[in-house]
Amino acid sequence: MKLWDYDAFILDLDGTLIDSGKYHAQAFADAVLAQSGYRLKPYEHHEFFGKHSIWFAEDLNERYGLSLDPQEVLKHKRERVQEIFVAELFAGAQAFLEFWCGKKTMALATNSPLEFVEPALRDAQIFNCFDVITTASDVKRRKPDPEIIEITAERLDVEPEHTLVFEDQLIGIKAARAAGAKVIAVDNGQPVNYPVDVAVHTWNDLLKLSELHRWNPN
Missing domain, CATH: 3.40.50.1000 (HAD superfamily/HAD-like)
Known part of the structure; x- marks a missing residue:
């Protein structure tokens, strides 16, 4: 057809x-950094594009032994997106x-x-x-x-x-x-x-x- x-x-x-992906990824990275001190690597910014913040926060906890609160990461990420998004x-x-x-x-x-x-x-x-x-x-x-x-x-x-x-x-x-x-x-x-x-x-x-x-x- x-x-x-x-x-x-x-x-x-x-x-x-x-x-908008770059803004969402940066906001997620900022939220993770603020909560855990972990700085996302460039390839993890790209990895974020195909995921949701809660899922990826859980993945990072398992991957690096972090103690991220996925819901708090999502909340902080959404707030940060509003600040930087164009x-x-x-x-x-x-x-x-x-x-x-x-x-x-x-x-x-x-x-x-x-x-x-x-x-x-x-x-x-x-x-x-x-x-x-x-x-x-x-x-x-x-x-x-x-x-x-x-x-x-x-x-x-x-x-x-x-x-x-x-x-x-x-x-x-x-x-x-x-x-x-x-x-x-x-x-x-x-x-x-x-x-x-x-x-x-x-x-x-x-x-x-x-x-x-x-x-x-x-």
């Missing part, structure tokens, strides 16, 4: 639409959204909490692109659990298999597939080993495919 053939698009936020869209993301706005039903499904998501979308000037916004505040289980994709599809009144999900990390890809949705991996330069059977595109690639269909609808 082509982009036009799906009833709706469901997009991830962090690392997919906005270049909403930056990846190249081609805004043009892709503008192309499809009004032509395709679009939703956001993100592991981030609502208090972070709404200001980020408004700062990036893409809040009005989405018919539905589902965040970590709406679910019991975050990605890679499929709950957030299933709830978003239900809110859109579409079947998951008729949606196309855009994700940058493996946990999002797993969530989409578990929900029965089709998924595209968005390559924004992170070192991710995507499954061989998942299509991988940059936003500029996807914009070109969208514009190509405008002139060749068949």
Whole structure:
């Protein structure tokens, strides 16, 4: 199926639409340093991108014998993100959204909490692109659990298999597939080993495919 053939698009936020991963990773590193004195290594900043703060804090405890309180790390990390975050869209993301706005039903499904998501979308000037916004505040289980994709599809009144999900990390890809949705991996330069059977595109690639269909609808 082509982009036009799906009833709706469901997009991830962090690392997919906005270049927020570096801010989340730095905030997590600052929280860990403040609580334990341990300074994350550069590769651990990248490792953080595919995890949640609580999981990674628990991993670091096991790895280095730390005594981190995962909930306190998460709290400190969220506070620090608010201090340092700047909403930056990846190249081609805004043009892709503008192309499809009004032509395709679009939703956001993100592991981030609502208090972070709404200001980020408004700062990036893409809040009005989405018919539905589902965040970590709406679910019991975050990605890679499929709950957030299933709830978003239900809110859109579409079947998951008729949606196309855009994700940058493996946990999002797993969530989409578990929900029965089709998924595209968005390559924004992170070192991710995507499954061989998942299509991988940059936003500029996807914009070109969208514009190509405008002139060749068949």
